[in-house]
Amino acid sequence: MAEKLTSRAQGFSEWYVDLVQKAKLADYSDVKGCMVIRPNGYAIWENIQRTLDRMFKDTGHQNAYFPLLIPESYLKKEAEHVEGFAPQLAVVTHAGGAKLEEPYVIRPTSETIINRSFSKWIQSYRDLPVLINQWANVMRWEMRTRLFLRTTEFLWQEGHTCHETEEDAEAETLKMLDVYRTFAEDYMAMPVITGRKSESEKFAGADRTYSIEAMMQDKKALQAGTSHMLGQNFAKAFDTQFQGRDGKMHHVWQTSWGVSTRLIGALIMTHSDDAGLVVPPRIASRHVAIIPIFKTPEEKAQVLEKANALAAELKKASLGVMVDDDETKGPGWKYAEHELIGTCLRIELGPKDLAKGTCVMVRRDERKKEFVPLTEAVDKARGMLEQMQKDLFEKARAFRDSNTFEVNSYEEMKEKADAGFLLAHWNQDPKVEARIKEETGLTTRNRPFTVKQEPGKCVVTGESSPGRIVFAKAY
RNA sequence: CGGGGAGUGGCUCAGCCUGGUAGAGCACUUGGUUCGGGACCAAGGGGUCGCAGGUUCGAAUCCUGUCUCCCCGACCA
Numbered sequence: 001m002a003e004k005l006t007s008r009a010q011g012f013s014e015w016y017v018d019l020v021q022k023a024k025l026a027d028y029s030d031v032k033g034c035m036v037i038r039p040n041g042y043a044i045w046e047n048i049q050r051t052l053d054r055m056f057k058d059t060g061h062q063n064a065y066f067p068l069l070i071p072e073s074y075l076k077k078e079a080e081h082v083e084g085f086a087p088q089l090a091v092v093t094h095a096g097g098a099k100l101e102e103p104y105v106i107r108p109t110s111e112t113i114i115n116r117s118f119s120k121w122i123q124s125y126r127d128l129p130v131l132i133n134q135w136a137n138v139m140r141w142e143m144r145t146r147l148f149l150r151t152t153e154f155l156w157q158e159g160h161t162c163h164e165t166e167e168d169a170e171a172e173t174l175k176m177l178d179v180y181r182t183f184a185e186d187y188m189a190m191p192v193i194t195g196r197k198s199e200s201e202k203f204a205g206a207d208r209t210y211s212i213e214a215m216m217q218d219k220k221a222l223q224a225g226t227s228h229m230l231g232q233n234f235a236k237a238f239d240t241q242f243q244g245r246d247g248k249m250h251h252v253w254q255t256s257w258g259v260s261t262r263l264i265g266a267l268i269m270t271h272s273d274d275a276g277l278v279v280p281p282r283i284a285s286r287h288v289a290i291i292p293i294f295k296t297p298e299e300k301a302q303v304l305e306k307a308n309a310l311a312a313e314l315k316k317a318s319l320g321v322m323v324d325d326d327e328t329k330g331p332g333w334k335y336a337e338h339e340l341i342g343t344c345l346r347i348e349l350g351p352k353d354l355a356k357g358t359c360v361m362v363r364r365d366e367r368k369k370e371f372v373p374l375t376e377a378v379d380k381a382r383g384m385l386e387q388m389q390k391d392l393f394e395k396a397r398a399f400r401d402s403n404t405f406e407v408n409s410y411e412e413m414k415e416k417a418d419a420g421f422l423l424a425h426w427n428q429d430p431k432v433e434a435r436i437k438e439e440t441g442l443t444t445r446n447r448p449f450t451v452k453q454e455p456g457k458c459v460v461t462g463e464s465s466p467g468r469i470v471f472a473k474a475y
Numbered sequence: 476c477g478g479g480g481a482g483u484g485g486c487u488c489a490g491c492c493u494g495g496u497a498g499a500g501c502a503c504u505u506g507g508u509u510c511g512g513g514a515c516c517a518a519g520g521g522g523u524c525g526c527a528g529g530u531u532c533g534a535a536u537c538c539u540g541u542c543u544c545c546c547c548g549a550c551c552a
Contacts, residue, residue: 004513013546030543087550109552143476143550150551211552223552262552293511332512350511360511369511475552 005340007274012218019268020147023277023341033145033152037261040341041148043285044264045155049135051187051283052157052259055179061131061159066113068137069104074112077237081111084204088140090152106139111205111230111256114160115238122162122242122252129172130162130252148265149222149475156260162240162252166231169253173229176257177210180225188263189280189393190214190270191400192224193421193470195446200430206256207231213445213470215400216269219420221445221472224266227257265475270396271365277342278365280392281385287319288381289343291334293350306374307349310359313378319385339364344385347377363388365395406468410459413471414440421472423451425465427458436460436471445470 005022006014020026025041037045053063069092075082085108092104107113118130139153159176163169177194184192192212202209206228214224234240235251244250271278281287292307294300307323314321324334331348338346348360348369358371363384372380403420407413416422417440426432426444437443446469447453453467 028544032544084551138552140551144546144548154552156552226552258552260552291511295510327510330510330512330514332510332514334513335511336513348511352511 005274005276008217015274016265016269017147019272019277025264025268025277026147028147031152033142035145035147035151037155041264044267044279044283045261047283047285048188048259048263049157052179052183053133053135055183056133056157056159059131059175059179061133061161063135064132065134065136066107066110066117068107070107070110070113072103072105074116075105077112078205078234080233081205081237085109085140088142090139090141107136108138108140109256109258110134110136110138110158111160111234112238115234115240115254118160118162118235118252119238119240122240125164125242125244128162128164128242128252129168131159131172132161133157133159146265146475148268149262154261156258158256158258161255162235163254164242164244164250164252166253169231169255170229173208173210173227173255173257176255177212177225177227180212180227180257180259184212184214184224184263185393187280187282188267188270189282189389189396190224190266191393191397193446193448193450195448195451195470197226197446198428198430198433198444198469200433201444201446203228203256205230205233207233211446213472214266214270215396215403215421215472216266216475217399218269219403219418219473221421221470221474222262222266222269223445223474224263225257225259228255230254230256271392272342273365275336275367276340278392279342279344281344281389284342284344285320286322286341286343287385288314288321288345288347289334289338290321290323290347290349291331291338292323292325293331293348295351299351302354303349303351306354310347310349310374310377314381317378317382319381335362339367344388345381347381365392407459413442413459417442418473421445421470423448423468424459424471425456425467426469426471427461427463427465429458429461429463432458432460441473442471443474445472445474 005018008015023040024038026038027036029036088108090106093100122130135157137153137155142150142152145151161172163172181192181194184190192214194212197209197211208229210227211223212225214222216222232251232253234254240252241249242252290307290311292303294303304325311321311323344364346362353359357374359374359377361370361372361384365388405416405419406423407416413422413424433444448470451468456465458465
């Protein structure tokens with residue numbers, strides 16, 4: 001760990017790649033486009049899973065698991081769906097030493113194979129709603145990959161639900177979007193914009209797609225989660241029908257929604273700094289590292305005894321705590337290391353502290369030393385972590401808000417192309433959207449619920465626009 | 476698929492142009508001194524130089540082929 005990270009100012013991309021590897025979050029593998037998620041990175045994923053899983057259960061969903069391999073013919077049943085995913089599929093043509101009658105695709109998402117099951121499970125309106133979630137890996141062959149943000153194989157969660165009416169399905173779609181918003185903001189301390197995607201950005205096979213969009217420190221947008229109102233598209237393709245209250249057969253109305261390990265990338269690019277990873281306490285597993293400082297054997301015995309006692313108290317307060325008593329490293333080395341790997345709070349404890357009955361506490365995000373009486377250490381640690389959680393969110397929100405602009409002409413839009421989020425009027429024509437992307441690199445992110453939709457004039461054509469949509473450069 | 480770069484101890488890389496006994500830093504092992512912001516000294520261990528052919532008395536180095544990864548574009552969570 002001798003060399004430091006590339007600074008964000010030097011190169012945001014390099015900083016990111018450096019950080020991911022030096023904080024031991026992930027490694028490249030020998031498989032093209034695939035990454036190894038190391039224990040430090042996987043621990044973050046486990047915390048994301050734990051929290052989201054509880055939120056899904058609290059909203060009535062159950063977990064299930066469906067096959068990794070999907071008969072190719074399934075994908076083809078929904079025209080728009082197969083067209084959208086065809087270029088990204090990995091296909092299994094041989095197995096058991098022989099060529100297969102029908103190839104399998106490795107799931108890029110599971111709408112099709114899950115609908116096969118749904119159509120068997122559902123007979124009556126009494127069977128509805130069906131609320132299923134799956135934690136799984138998926139594979140989408142990508143031309144270009146980036147650790148956590150876009151890899152060929154990634155881990156995610158996909159929710160799939162069936163409802164009796166369009167209204168119910170729409171309500172579910174928005175409810176889960178709001179679960180994502182709550183999770184992003186309250187746990188990841190990452191402010192997000194909820195809204196509806198444009199036609200060209202929507203999921204292949206959906207009627208409508210909604211997303212949460214976050215701003216990274218380089219002012220680029222990152223789609224952090226999506227929720228789709230699938231309408232009856234898959235129900236019709238797979239004949240997922242039920243007998244309704246009217247005695248007649250109806251196709252179910254469906255939703256699907258997902259977030260992936262991409263969230264880890266979002267977390268890094270939202271909060272981390274030039275010293276390393278910064279993780280909000282509510283999503284961290286490493287809350288406190290106690291660094292004992294001593295020279296003589298007598299000091300060692302005294303300091304370690306106190307450090308272990310303090311650690312035990314902190315553990316009782318449900319904090320992830322470790323005493324870093326590795327004698328082959330000096331204290332300075334440990335400070336730097338814990339900053340790199342994103343330990344939320346550092347407690348320094350040495351002979352001088354024991355004499356005074358204090359310790360030194362340092363928040364990872366602020367890195368300011370504070371002397372704290374040992375008798376108050378646990379309360380203080382909890383308080384500092386809570387404050388850190390709030391401060392990280394507020395800092396990220398202030399950053400996003402100060403880099404969000406209303407623009408009223410195409411000229412202004414071009415000038416501010418790298419400035420952050422641009423709220424602009426657009427006539428909803430995909431050709432105009434494509435032209436803007438071609439000429440400025442900006443894409444539509446979503447039409448925010450929080451921005452009042454007032455009619456205006458498209459910045460490119462001058463034609464009528466229903467309201468402002470977010471444009472930004474995106475990951 | 477285009478365009479670039481790279482494959483040499485665990486890691487980062489030098490050596491290649493101009494062929495001649497495989498190097499450095501970090502990490503690791505042992506001993507000692509250190510320890511409140513990335514310590515130091517000494518002694519060690521560790522590499523079929525991506526793979527396959529070829530040229531040559533001799534190849535990490537030259538030639539041919541091949542595989543893989545990374546970066547930049549088109550595709551995307």
